[in-house]
Amino acid sequence: ALPYKRRLFASLVEAAVKGASKYKIPVTVKMRVGIDSQYETYLDAGKIAADLGVAWVALHARTAAQLYEGKSDWSKIKNLVEHLAPTGIPVLGNGDIWSGSDAIEMVKTTGCAGVVVGRGCLGRPWLFADLVAAFNGQEIRALPNLFEVREIIYRHAELLTQYFSSEDRACRDLRKHMAWYLKGFRVERELRAKFGMVSSLLELRQLLDQLVDQPYPVAIGDAPRGRTSHGRAVSLPDGWLNDPDELVAVDGEDSGSGG
Known part of the structure; x- marks a missing residue:
């Protein structure tokens, strides 16, 4: 919803680019197509970001109202690529990348410079190896x-333990990943439940050692994963749609996720 307020969006992007430039850090703007099908903002927002000096513009090819419903519309990515071509700023595509072949197809279909992976890597960090192989022309x-x-x-x-400097916090964070890691594998319900309550590396090791080896379940393991919620109306601050060029300050209590 933020890109609908063009001046506000521009001021935030400009501040981010200026602040990051001190440390020679490139800035990427990632956005959705718009609020909903009536309020599509991606072309204007992409041009604003490009003109303000971002390194990349990434587009998730759904609206905020869609959340993760249905298929992403890759034609929107193609539109943005063509729209930003005169600026020289590359576009990254996002939405429904579940395999290396999906990434190749998106690039071929839209002309985008690369892809951004979201839900596809949940419980499958090796997806990035598949992407590298695919872009190198290897069927691996x-x-x-x-x-x-x-x-x-x-x-x-x-690695989570190193990052958080806390084994307990690391294990609590890991819990949400367990169902994704084990998706498609035959694992007893009781053992799955224990993984969802793991609280130490020792306990995790003991639970992992109870697993029975089996091949990777391609049909299920490679299927779409993560949130698949149906769309819903986007909750916006009062008067948000009144004037797209209004420079507003949004109170913390009014801000929220549009999906």
Whole structure:
């Protein structure tokens, strides 16, 4: 919803680019197509961001109102690529990238310079290896068996522990990833429930060692994952749609996610 307020959006992007430039950090603007089908803002917002010096513009090809409903509309990405071509600013595509072949298809279809992965890598960090292989013209896919996945899970927990400097916090964060990691594998319900309550690396190791090895479940494991919620009307601050050129200050209590 923010890009609808063009002046406000521009002021925020300008401040981000200016602040990051001190440290020579490039800025990427990522946005959706718009609030809904009536208020599509991506072309104007993309041009504003490009003119203000961002390095990349990334587009999730759904509106905020759609959330994750249905298929993303890759034609919007193509439109943005063409719209920003005179600026020289590259566009990144986002939405429904579940495999390396999806990424290649998006680039071929839209002309975007690259892809942004969201839900596709949940519980599948090896997807990035598949993407690298696909863009290098290699028909190589990572299909880890369950024993390989369990070691990835444990390494994930170790890295989280280093990041948070807290084993307890790391394990609590890991819980939300367990269903994604184990998607499609045959794991007893009781054991799945225990993974959802894990609180230490030792406990995690003990639970992982109870898993029975099995091949990667391609049909289920590679299927769409993450949030698939139906669309809904976007909640906006009072008067938000009155004037797109109004420079407003949004109170913290009025701000929220548009999906």
